[in-house]
Amino acid sequence: MCFAALEKHWLSDRISGIVPDMEKKIIKKLQQAVGKANLLTSLEECSCYSYDASGQNFMPDAVALPESTAQVAALLRLADEYRFPVIPRGAGSGTTGGSLPVHGGLVIGFSRMHRILEIDPENMIAVVEPGVVTGELQAAVKKHGLMYPPDPASLKFCSIGGNAAECAGGPSAVKYGVTRDYIIGLEVVLPNGEIMRTGVRTEKGVVGYDLTRLFIGSEGTLAIFTKLILRLLPLAEAKATFLLSFSSLAQATGLVAKSLTAGLMPCTLEYMDRTAVQVVRDRLSNSLPEETAALLLVEFDGSKAEVEQQGKLFAEFVQQEDCVVRRAESEEETQELWLARRSIAPACLSLRPHKISEDVVVPRSRIPELVRFVEQLTQELELIILTFGHAGDGNIHVNIMVDKQNEQEYGKGLKAKERLFERVLSMGGTLSGEHGVGITKSPFLSQELDETALSVMRRLKGLFDPHNILNPGKIFPV
Amino acid sequence: MCFAALEKHWLSDRISGIVPDMEKKIIKKLQQAVGKANLLTSLEECSCYSYDASGQNFMPDAVALPESTAQVAALLRLADEYRFPVIPRGAGSGTTGGSLPVHGGLVIGFSRMHRILEIDPENMIAVVEPGVVTGELQAAVKKHGLMYPPDPASLKFCSIGGNAAECAGGPSAVKYGVTRDYIIGLEVVLPNGEIMRTGVRTEKGVVGYDLTRLFIGSEGTLAIFTKLILRLLPLAEAKATFLLSFSSLAQATGLVAKSLTAGLMPCTLEYMDRTAVQVVRDRLSNSLPEETAALLLVEFDGSKAEVEQQGKLFAEFVQQEDCVVRRAESEEETQELWLARRSIAPACLSLRPHKISEDVVVPRSRIPELVRFVEQLTQELELIILTFGHAGDGNIHVNIMVDKQNEQEYGKGLKAKERLFERVLSMGGTLSGEHGVGITKSPFLSQELDETALSVMRRLKGLFDPHNILNPGKIFPV
Structure with missing residues (x-):
C-alpha cells in the first residue's frame, strides 16, 4: 500500500x-x-x-x-x-x-517525543520535548505549585511544540502574555540536519542574537524544535470568576478598555456575541437572561487578598453598568463557564458546516468599532458571523460560517474575510494574534507587512533553508 | 580642526x-x-x-x-x-x-531624536524616539497612571534606544521582565538606508517572523532604531520596601530562591555583599549593623491589599531567619535605599581606579555557590571583587576592581574574569543578563554559544549588513 x-x-x-x-x-x-x-x-x-x-x-x-x-x-x-x-x-x-x-x-x-524532561521548582524552569500536551504540562507543574500560563482553547490536546511554532496565546494573555514570553531556550534541528541550542536556562540572557524568539512563531519554516526550556510562574493562590450578560453589544465591548484603564488587571477578559452565546447556551446549567446580546467572562487571579480586592473593585465598577453580573460560586461553576467558552469554536459548526476562522487584533479601545463593523458585514452579506474571544488584548475571533459546497455563500465568506482584514489594518491592527499565517492568511501578508520587511523575511527563510525543505508553501504569498 | x-x-x-x-x-x-x-x-x-x-x-x-x-x-x-x-x-x-x-x-x-511621540492610555501603548531618557519616559507615563517597568540603574540618563539595543534589565526584571518584554514594534533603518517597520501596536501579533525581538539585543549591528512602540502596564498602587542585614553571606544568598518558591513575588530582590555595602554605607542615614556581611533589598508592589498581604507574609517568612529586618517607613527612606543601591557601580571606583564589570546570570538556586566561588577568587588572587545585583533572577553583578596601570593587578583581574565565566557556564548560566556582549565579552562568545549558533549569527549579520557597516567589531570574536 x-x-x-x-x-x-x-x-x-x-x-x-x-x-x-x-x-x-x-x-x-x-x-x-x-x-x-x-x-x-x-x-x-x-x-x-x-x-x-x-x-x-x-x-x-x-x-x-x-x-x-x-x-x-x-x-x-x-x-x-x-x-x-x-x-x-x-x-x-x-x-x-x-x-x-x-x-x-x-x-x-511529535507524539512520541512527549516527555517532560525536567521540572526545576527552585528555578521555576521546565525542559520538555515538543510533543508534550500543553494541558498535561500545566497539570504537572501545578503539582509543584507552579503554572505555565499560555492557555490556547485547545490546551487539552494541542502540544507545546505547535504552540511555540505558532506563538499561541489564550485567554490568560491579557495578564500573562503569550507563548513567546515563556520560552527561554530551545534545541532545534536546522534544515540541513545540524543540531543547535539557543537561549538560556536562566531568567535573563542577552548573549548574541535572539534566535529563540526568531524561531518562536516561525511556523516550522526555519527549524524544528526538539527541546524547549520554559519559564514558569508561582501558581496563583486564588481566583474569582464573573459572568456579565449585556442586552447591548456596544455596552459589553465598551466596558473592556474602560475596566483595564480603571486599574483592574483580570487574567481573563473574554467576550462572546449573541450568536456565540447561542451555540453554547445549553452547556450552562444556570440560564442566561433571554435578551442576552453579549457576554463577558472576567476572571481575576493572584493571592487571596489581591483577588478579593480586585473582585470587590470590579463588582463596584460594574454596578454602574447595565448588565447582569453573576459570580461563579464554586470550582464546578467556573469550569462550566470555561467549558462553554472553549466550546464555541467547535460548537459553531452546528450553524453551518464550515467556518472561516480569523483571529484579528485591534487596539482594544477600538473593539466596539470592529464588532459594529462585523455586524454590518453580517447584514450586508447575509452571512452568519460570530465574534468572540480575547477582548482584553483586542484579539477577537471572527468566525465566518459558510457551506463550502455552496459556492455563492463561500464566495461571500471570503469577501467578508477580505473586508475584515482591510478594516482591521486600517484600525492599526494585525491579521493574527495567535493563529499565525500558515496558508490561509499568506495571500494577505503584503497588506500588513511593508515590502522591505517581507523581503527581509524571505531572505531569512533562504538563509536558514536554502532548499526550501521546511514546511514549504507557508507564510509567504506565492 | x-x-x-x-x-x-x-x-x-x-x-x-x-x-x-x-x-x-x-x-x-x-x-x-x-x-x-x-x-x-x-x-x-x-x-x-x-x-x-x-x-x-x-x-x-x-x-x-x-x-x-x-x-x-x-x-x-x-x-x-x-x-x-x-x-x-x-x-x-x-x-x-x-x-x-x-x-x-x-x-x-540620538540626543536630538528624543520625543515621546504618543502616549495612548486607553491601549497602554507609547511610541517614542530612541533618544528618550528611560526615567523621563517613566515619569511621563506615570502621569497617565501607567508604568514602563524596565529600570536599569542608569535610568536617569540612559535612553530607550540603547536599552533596546542591549535588552537592558534592572531590579524590576524579577517580576516584570526586561526591555524585550515591552517593545512590540519598531521602525528601523537598515544598513543600506531602507526604512522598515516591524511588529505591531497591539498587545498580540504573530504575522511573519519576529524581527522586532531579533533586533532587540542585537547591539546596533543589524539595524538602527528610529521609533519604538512600547507596551505599558497600569501603575502599581502601592509599594513596600524591606532592607535585610545578614551577618552571613550564605544566609542572604540562600534566602533568594527560598523566598520565591514560598510564593512571594517581589518586584525587587537585590543583593549586596559586604564590600558593596561598605562603598555606599555613608549614603544611608540609618546605620547598618556593624557586622553586616550582606544586604537584601526587597520590594513588593501591586494593589494596596496585595502589597499588605505580601508584606505580611514576607515579614513572617523572614522571622525565622537570622537577620535584621527594616521596613522603609516613608517614600524618602525608600528613595534613600534605592539611591544607595544604584550608587554601588559608580561608588566602587573609590576602591580602585578601574573595574571589570560583569553581569553574569546563574540559576538562582545556585547564587550561594557563585558568591562563594567569587569569595575564593578574591582570596586566591588577592583582588577586591564586589558582588551585588539582581539576585531574584540570578543576575549577579561582579565588579572586579583593578588599577589598569598596574599590569600585574590588571592581569589578575582578567584572569578572575576568565575563571568566573568558566564557572558560570559550568553552572548552566550565561555571560550576560543585561549588558550585552559588545567588545568586552566577544572573546568569550564561543564558550557559551555552540559553533552552529555562532555561525548562524554571523550569517544573520551578513544578511542584514553585507558590508559590515553597522557597529563593526562588536559581538563576534575577531
Missing part, C-alpha cells in the same frame, strides 16, 4: 524525474533513521496526518514519528540530501494550515 | 587609498544629510562621543545628531555608498563598549 501512495504523491511536484527505485531507497533510509515502527507509509495511516483544524486536506507521502533529537536530525539530513519537503506537526490543532503537507513530503509528528 | 581629525582617523583602516578630497566630499554630504548644526567634526566635540561606561576610548571621525528618520536613512545611504562604519549611540551608559567606534567612522547620537 505504501508504494501505491508514494507513486501518487512522493515528491512528484518537487523533484522531476524521480524513479520508484529512488522512492524505495528513501523509504528504506527513513525507516533506518527512525525504525520501522516509527514510519507510517500506508494511505490509511498517512491520511490521519493530512488535515488540521483549518478544515483543509493534503496527503503526506510518509509520516515519521521520531523518538529522539538524533532521529529528527537523521530525517533532516535525508531531506537535505534528497530534497523532499518536511512538515513538522504537533497535534494538528492549528487553524491556518501550518502543519499541512501542501506539497506532499514527510510529516514529522 | 575637523580635517586634522579626519586625516588621522577617517576610515583609514576601512578603505585604502582614500584621499582627503574624498573625505571633504563625504563630510559635505554628511552635512547635507543632517544639516551643518547636526554634524560634529572637531576633535573636542568628537571626543565627547569616544567613550562609554566600559572605560575604553575610541575616537569617531565624525558625529551626526539627526533629528528625523529621513536623516538617519540619508546617513546610512551615504555609509552604504562610501562604506564607512556607523555606530549608533544612545547615552553611552553601556558597560561593554557597544557604542564605541572601535574602527572609527561615524557615530550617530
Whole structure:
C-alpha cells in the first residue's frame, strides 16, 4: 500500500524525474533513521496526518514519528540530501494550515517525543520535548505549585511544540502574555540536519542574537524544535470568576478598555456575541437572561487578598453598568463557564458546516468599532458571523460560517474575510494574534507587512533553508 | 580642526587609498544629510562621543545628531555608498563598549531624536524616539497612571534606544521582565538606508517572523532604531520596601530562591555583599549593623491589599531567619535605599581606579555557590571583587576592581574574569543578563554559544549588513 501512495504523491511536484527505485531507497533510509515502527507509509495511516483544524486536506507521502533529537536530525539530513519537503506537526490543532503537507513530503509528528524532561521548582524552569500536551504540562507543574500560563482553547490536546511554532496565546494573555514570553531556550534541528541550542536556562540572557524568539512563531519554516526550556510562574493562590450578560453589544465591548484603564488587571477578559452565546447556551446549567446580546467572562487571579480586592473593585465598577453580573460560586461553576467558552469554536459548526476562522487584533479601545463593523458585514452579506474571544488584548475571533459546497455563500465568506482584514489594518491592527499565517492568511501578508520587511523575511527563510525543505508553501504569498 | 581629525582617523583602516578630497566630499554630504548644526567634526566635540561606561576610548571621525528618520536613512545611504562604519549611540551608559567606534567612522547620537511621540492610555501603548531618557519616559507615563517597568540603574540618563539595543534589565526584571518584554514594534533603518517597520501596536501579533525581538539585543549591528512602540502596564498602587542585614553571606544568598518558591513575588530582590555595602554605607542615614556581611533589598508592589498581604507574609517568612529586618517607613527612606543601591557601580571606583564589570546570570538556586566561588577568587588572587545585583533572577553583578596601570593587578583581574565565566557556564548560566556582549565579552562568545549558533549569527549579520557597516567589531570574536 505504501508504494501505491508514494507513486501518487512522493515528491512528484518537487523533484522531476524521480524513479520508484529512488522512492524505495528513501523509504528504506527513513525507516533506518527512525525504525520501522516509527514510519507510517500506508494511505490509511498517512491520511490521519493530512488535515488540521483549518478544515483543509493534503496527503503526506510518509509520516515519521521520531523518538529522539538524533532521529529528527537523521530525517533532516535525508531531506537535505534528497530534497523532499518536511512538515513538522504537533497535534494538528492549528487553524491556518501550518502543519499541512501542501506539497506532499514527510510529516514529522511529535507524539512520541512527549516527555517532560525536567521540572526545576527552585528555578521555576521546565525542559520538555515538543510533543508534550500543553494541558498535561500545566497539570504537572501545578503539582509543584507552579503554572505555565499560555492557555490556547485547545490546551487539552494541542502540544507545546505547535504552540511555540505558532506563538499561541489564550485567554490568560491579557495578564500573562503569550507563548513567546515563556520560552527561554530551545534545541532545534536546522534544515540541513545540524543540531543547535539557543537561549538560556536562566531568567535573563542577552548573549548574541535572539534566535529563540526568531524561531518562536516561525511556523516550522526555519527549524524544528526538539527541546524547549520554559519559564514558569508561582501558581496563583486564588481566583474569582464573573459572568456579565449585556442586552447591548456596544455596552459589553465598551466596558473592556474602560475596566483595564480603571486599574483592574483580570487574567481573563473574554467576550462572546449573541450568536456565540447561542451555540453554547445549553452547556450552562444556570440560564442566561433571554435578551442576552453579549457576554463577558472576567476572571481575576493572584493571592487571596489581591483577588478579593480586585473582585470587590470590579463588582463596584460594574454596578454602574447595565448588565447582569453573576459570580461563579464554586470550582464546578467556573469550569462550566470555561467549558462553554472553549466550546464555541467547535460548537459553531452546528450553524453551518464550515467556518472561516480569523483571529484579528485591534487596539482594544477600538473593539466596539470592529464588532459594529462585523455586524454590518453580517447584514450586508447575509452571512452568519460570530465574534468572540480575547477582548482584553483586542484579539477577537471572527468566525465566518459558510457551506463550502455552496459556492455563492463561500464566495461571500471570503469577501467578508477580505473586508475584515482591510478594516482591521486600517484600525492599526494585525491579521493574527495567535493563529499565525500558515496558508490561509499568506495571500494577505503584503497588506500588513511593508515590502522591505517581507523581503527581509524571505531572505531569512533562504538563509536558514536554502532548499526550501521546511514546511514549504507557508507564510509567504506565492 | 575637523580635517586634522579626519586625516588621522577617517576610515583609514576601512578603505585604502582614500584621499582627503574624498573625505571633504563625504563630510559635505554628511552635512547635507543632517544639516551643518547636526554634524560634529572637531576633535573636542568628537571626543565627547569616544567613550562609554566600559572605560575604553575610541575616537569617531565624525558625529551626526539627526533629528528625523529621513536623516538617519540619508546617513546610512551615504555609509552604504562610501562604506564607512556607523555606530549608533544612545547615552553611552553601556558597560561593554557597544557604542564605541572601535574602527572609527561615524557615530550617530540620538540626543536630538528624543520625543515621546504618543502616549495612548486607553491601549497602554507609547511610541517614542530612541533618544528618550528611560526615567523621563517613566515619569511621563506615570502621569497617565501607567508604568514602563524596565529600570536599569542608569535610568536617569540612559535612553530607550540603547536599552533596546542591549535588552537592558534592572531590579524590576524579577517580576516584570526586561526591555524585550515591552517593545512590540519598531521602525528601523537598515544598513543600506531602507526604512522598515516591524511588529505591531497591539498587545498580540504573530504575522511573519519576529524581527522586532531579533533586533532587540542585537547591539546596533543589524539595524538602527528610529521609533519604538512600547507596551505599558497600569501603575502599581502601592509599594513596600524591606532592607535585610545578614551577618552571613550564605544566609542572604540562600534566602533568594527560598523566598520565591514560598510564593512571594517581589518586584525587587537585590543583593549586596559586604564590600558593596561598605562603598555606599555613608549614603544611608540609618546605620547598618556593624557586622553586616550582606544586604537584601526587597520590594513588593501591586494593589494596596496585595502589597499588605505580601508584606505580611514576607515579614513572617523572614522571622525565622537570622537577620535584621527594616521596613522603609516613608517614600524618602525608600528613595534613600534605592539611591544607595544604584550608587554601588559608580561608588566602587573609590576602591580602585578601574573595574571589570560583569553581569553574569546563574540559576538562582545556585547564587550561594557563585558568591562563594567569587569569595575564593578574591582570596586566591588577592583582588577586591564586589558582588551585588539582581539576585531574584540570578543576575549577579561582579565588579572586579583593578588599577589598569598596574599590569600585574590588571592581569589578575582578567584572569578572575576568565575563571568566573568558566564557572558560570559550568553552572548552566550565561555571560550576560543585561549588558550585552559588545567588545568586552566577544572573546568569550564561543564558550557559551555552540559553533552552529555562532555561525548562524554571523550569517544573520551578513544578511542584514553585507558590508559590515553597522557597529563593526562588536559581538563576534575577531
